[in-house]
Amino acid sequence: xLFSTSAANDVTVLRIEGELDAVSVTDIRASxxxxxxxxxxRVEVDLSALRLIDSSGVGAIVSLFxxxxxxxGSLTTTGVRGQPLAIFRLLRLDRVxxx
Amino acid sequence: xxxxxxxxRMQGCIIVRLEVPGVIQYRDIMLRTLSATCKLIAPGARAxxxxxxxxxxxxxxxVGEAYNNIALHxxxxxxxxTIRMEIEQGSxxxxxxxxxxxxxxxxxxxxxxxxxxxxxxxxxVFIMRSFVDEVTYVPGPPNVLTLFKRLDxxxxxxxxxxxxxPAQRV
Numbered sequence: 001x002l003f004s005t006s007a008a009n010d011v012t013v014l015r016i017e018g019e020l021d022a023v024s025v026t027d028i029r030a031s032x033x034x035x036x037x038x039x040x041x042r043v044e045v046d047l048s049a050l051r052l053i054d055s056s057g058v059g060a061i062v063s064l065f066x067x068x069x070x071x072x073g074s075l076t077t078t079g080v081r082g083q084p085l086a087i088f089r090l091l092r093l094d095r096v097x098x099x
Numbered sequence: 100x101x102x103x104x105x106x107x108r109m110q111g112c113i114i115v116r117l118e119v120p121g122v123i124q125y126r127d128i129m130l131r132t133l134s135a136t137c138k139l140i141a142p143g144a145r146a147x148x149x150x151x152x153x154x155x156x157x158x159x160x161x162v163g164e165a166y167n168n169i170a171l172h173x174x175x176x177x178x179x180x181t182i183r184m185e186i187e188q189g190s191x192x193x194x195x196x197x198x199x200x201x202x203x204x205x206x207x208x209x210x211x212x213x214x215x216x217x218x219x220x221x222x223x224v225f226i227m228r229s230f231v232d233e234v235t236y237v238p239g240p241p242n243v244l245t246l247f248k249r250l251d252x253x254x255x256x257x258x259x260x261x262x263x264x265p266a267q268r269v
Contacts (some may be wrong), residue, residue: 022123022167052130054163055226059219066217083156090229091222092214 003028005035012040017049020057032060036067043068045097048079053087065097104132113139115186121179121199123170129184130159130166136186137193140250154250157230161246162195164223173201173242183241191250196243203238 001024002017012035020028035043045061061077068075077097080088088094107114117132119125137155162184169182180200187194209224228234233247 019127021126021163022171023126052159052163054160054167055220055222056167058222062217062219066219082152083160086153086156086230087160087226090226093217096217 001027003031005031007038007040010041011044012038012042013044013046015046015049017051019052020050020060021052021054022056025056025060029060032064032067036064036071039071039073040068041073043073043075045075045077046079047077047084048081050080050084051082053084058087058091058093061097062093111190113186113188115188116184117186118181118183121170121174121182121201123167125182126163126166126170129182130163132184133162133186133195134159136188139188140191140193151250154248158193158195158246158248161227161230161248162197164227165197165244165246167223168204168206169197169199169201169242172204173199175202177201193248195246197246198239198241198243200240201242203242205236205238206234206244207236 001019001021004015006013006015014031014035016028018024043064045064065075075097076099077088080094080098085094088097104115104117107116113136115132115136117129119128134155137151137158140151140154166182170179174180183196183198185196185198187196206224206228210221212218212221212225227246231246231248233245235245237243
């Protein structure tokens with residue numbers, strides 16, 4: 001799993017590639033906390049290169065969503081497809097995270 | 100023996116067996132083996148069918164969550180044993196059997212999550228049960244979890260997908 005963040009004009013873009021699962025999620029949690037602590041008005045999570053997500057990965061994204069929402073910010077995901085999209089639809093996250 | 104993989108063809112079915120140490124780091128090996136096996140289902144159909152891709156996505160998701168439960172919970176607090184996986188692939192179906200010697204946990208006992216509350220945990224069993232047609236569990240040792248999924252009939256992921264089939268032993 002690879003990830004990167006960029007920020008401009010009070011928008012933080014988080015790009016996650018590969019697999020966000022029980023094996024890799026520990027590598028990203030600190031960065032997710034850092035994003036939330038910065039309180040950007042908008043957070044965009046680019047999942048166009050995410051191949052696989054499991055319940056652990058979902059938990060991490062939902063945790064970030066709740067943290068951002070708590071201070072009045074917004075979080076959306078982009079490029080969700082394949083297996084991650086199937087997971088989002090089952091858990092009804094597409095209604096909340098996909099604009 | 101951990102780390103071994105075998106391939107057998109019997110009566111029109113393909114059987115793949117794999118055994119790995121029961122730790123989370125070996126999850127990827129299991130799922131990639133399963134994903135490759137899914138491609139053997141109606142190979143011509145896979146090229147033209149988004150349903151075949153969805154079949155694979157659902158089954159890999161379900162088995163991944165089952166694997167997580169064994170590695171992270173079944174073997175928690177103890178010296179991990181192994182996880183044995185047997186994939187039986189028919190013309191339009193796949194049966195996956197996972198066996199372990201960790202703590203028993205019957206997925207039928209798991210509570211349904213409240214999705215409206217956006218839970219951050221407790222979703223694994225729900226995902227597993229929703230994405231396959233049949234789930235059976237026989238506590239052990241070894242604990243034996245069987246997941247069955249068919250390609251032919253359009254399968255909309257449903258939290259009620261928990262019809263029970265015959266128990267399988269590896």
